[in-house]
Amino acid sequence: MSIDNEYDYFKAYYNNAVVNIQNEISVSEKNITKEEVRVIREGKIGSACAFGKNMGMEKLSKNIGHWEKNIIDFPGNINISCLNNRDDYLKNISYSEMYDIGLQLMEKLKHLDNRFSYELDIIKTRIIKEYVNSKGLSLGYSKSLLGVEIRSSRRSSNLNLKISNKYISSTSFNYTSLANSLIEVQYYPQGIVEVFPGEKVVILTNQALLGILIPLRKYLNSNNSSAEILNNENSAVSKKITIIDDPTVEGYENSYPFDDEGIASMSKALISDGRIVSIINDLYNSSRLKVLPTGNGIRTINNERIIPRFSNFIVEKGEKSLEQVIKDIDDGIIVNEIIGNGISNFSDGSFVFSVNNGYGIVNGKIRGRIRPLIIKGNIFQALKNISVIGDKINYIHNGIYSPFIVFEKSIRLYV
Structure with missing residues (x-):
């Protein structure tokens, strides 16, 4: 038949x-x-x-x-x-x-x-x-x-x-x-600098950004039940940050002219002007939610089933260099590498990860390496308290592109 x-x-x-x-x-x-x-x-x-x-x-x-x-x-x-x-x-x-x-x-x-x-x-x-x-x-x-x-x-x-x-x-x-x-x-001072527990200014760079950005992507995907947590309160973020999903950028890792369901690729704002403004979907989820498809229906090599997947997840750059930012910090840390995937509870947005490579900042200068410590916070509170976005976009991992991000005393250190 x-x-x-x-x-x-x-x-x-x-x-x-x-x-x-x-x-x-x-x-x-x-x-x-x-x-x-x-x-x-x-x-x-x-x-x-x-x-x-x-x-x-x-x-x-x-x-x-x-x-x-x-x-x-x-x-x-x-x-x-x-x-x-x-x-x-x-x-x-x-x-x-x-x-x-x-x-x-x-x-x-x-x-x-x-x-x-x-x-x-x-x-x-x-x-x-x-x-x-x-x-x-x-x-x-x-x-x-x-x-x-x-x-x-x-x-x-x-x-x-x-x-x-x-x-x-x-x-x-x-x-x-x-x-x-x-x-x-970078040539940093030798030795260990003591860091005391509590809320501090935290700069996340390079791989350490995954502790925030990978969990955030789950809330911006219509296929995840965690997207339901995006109520009016949690949708409010700092106006400093703008994030787009853009498969049209030439030469980027996850660029494509159409997705695996024949939907034309399009650049779309996910976070803009202090709000989470949209989430990605495929044909199934766009029909379920009664919205237009975003062109993110993708199969992976190891998974035949189509689900919404991000193309190039891009945090748009700001205006300050890392050197300029460090000069303005009296007490904080810069984190280059973490252990762990960030989120610990998707129902409320709490996260925790270990610092594997970080340095202490005192009175506008990097004073030395910090010992391993634990960082905890809430992703929605952290997004509200972004003070600076760096001036240079770097490739991070798996289609994620971002400058460094400075969080103003919304993340707690445990030593």
Whole structure:
């Protein structure tokens, strides 16, 4: 029995190649193909994975009793802008070219400070996606990115090394500029500075920002029940911070012209003018909530089911440098790295994590490294008490881009 009702079909090919920069070329490569067909019939929707469009429909026709009630409306013809990330160059780049890029970067990194030793990976990611449906929509795109991941060993106790892994989209590279953007070497005083418990000014930078931003993303996702906590009180935040979800930025990690359900990509404000103003959704959740889809219906490599996922989660930059901010702090800490994923209770927004790499600030100067300590707070109170956003956006992790953020005495330290 064939199925002649509404359907959509999605196919994706992923290739990931890693070239490790040591004494010789070391390459690891992974190839994955995913596909799924979804069919709407008799008010229900069913899906089949990895069978192709025709066999998938045949499988579905025999199992309609197990389908879910349908509240999805597949998109019709839409205008899609081309994803321009210089794919013709990057898709053909060879392992030896990737290795040469890594060697040149390694030389530039060593010149920044030879008291560090580095290990570096050049990662090429290529993605090809296709989408068709019964309403006549037929879309496809490919994109390629080069990623740079750096690991280091510290050889001097008064040095703080801040590493920003990065994705590149270009036909040529300025290696000095790229190396400087990847590595920031800071010379901090040696020794340990005592920090006393209580509320203090806290600067979160680099990986430490994940302790706040990853939990925050759960509240901004329509697929999570924790989004229901966003009442009028919790939706109010500092006017200093603006956050967008933007899959249209050329060269960013999670950019795309359309999502895995054929919805055109769009930049959308999540936090703006002191309020949480929107959350992301897919076709299912947009229909459930009776709002327009945001173009965030995404499948992952390891999970066939579509759910809302963020594209490029971007905290927009402010106007002050880290040096300017530190001069204005009498008593605080700067945290570069944490242990833990932040949130401890999604029902009320409380979070807790351990500081793995941090420094004490006294009278406008960094005085030394701090011993491991615990940080606790409430994410909604912390968002209300942001005093400064940094002037430079860094790649943090998994499509998250952010400057440093200063929280004004809304976070408590436990030593």
